[in-house]
Amino acid sequence: MKKAYLMTGTLIVAMGAASLAMAHGGKERGGERGQMRGAAMFEAMDTNGDGKLTQAEIDAYKAKRFSEADADGDGFLSPEEMAAQGEKKNDERRAKRATRMIERLDANEDGKLSAEELDARGPGNLIEKADKDGDGAVTLEELREARMDMRDKRGKGWKKRGDN
Numbered sequence: 482m483k484k485a486y487l488m489t490g491t492l493i494v495a496m497g498a499a500s501l502a503m504a505h506g507g508k509e510r511g512g513e514r515g516q517m518r519g520a521a522m523f524e525a526m527d528t529n530g531d532g533k534l535t536q537a538e539i540d541a542y543k544a545k546r547f548s549e550a551d552a553d554g555d556g557f558l559s560p561e562e563m564a565a566q567g568e569k570k571n572d573e574r575r576a577k578r579a580t581r582m583i584e585r586l587d588a589n590e591d592g593k594l595s596a597e598e599l600d601a602r603g604p605g606n607l608i609e610k611a612d613k614d615g616d617g618a619v620t621l622e623e624l625r626e627a628r629m630d631m632r633d634k635r636g637k638g639w640k641k642r643g644d645n
Contacts, residue, residue: 525542526538526539526542528541549566550563550565550566552565582594586598586599588601607619607624607627610627611624611626611627613626613627
C-alpha cells in the first residue's frame, strides 16, 4: 500500500513536469496561458536564475513539491493529502483568476465589482446576440453557435469538444 502512495506521488510530480513540457510545446499544446504557466514553473525550478535547468534543480523542485503535499511528513502521500494538494492548487488558481478579473473590470478601482461593472463589460444582451431564428428565446444550440462565433471573432481558434 505504501508503495502505491509513493508511486502516486511520483505520478503527481511527473504530471507537473509533463505540463511544463506541454506548455513549452507551442500554442497547439496549451496556448498562451499554458506557455505563461510553463514559464512560471521553469522560473520556480531554475533556482540559480541562469535560464537553464539542471537535473539537480529538477530533483530539488520535485522533492519540494512532494514535501509540500506530504502533510504528515511520513514520506508517503495518502489520498487525503493528494486531494488537499489538488484543492490548494485549485484555490490558488481561482484566487488569481478573481484578482485578474477585478483588475480588468473594476471601473471605479475600488477593488470590488458591482453588478453594473459586470454588466457593462459582459456579453451584452444574450438574447439579441444569440437568437438566430428571431423567436425571442435562445436554444442550447443557438447559445453554442454564438459562443463559437465569439471565439472565432477573437481569433483564438478554439474548437468544440470532439473536433480535431
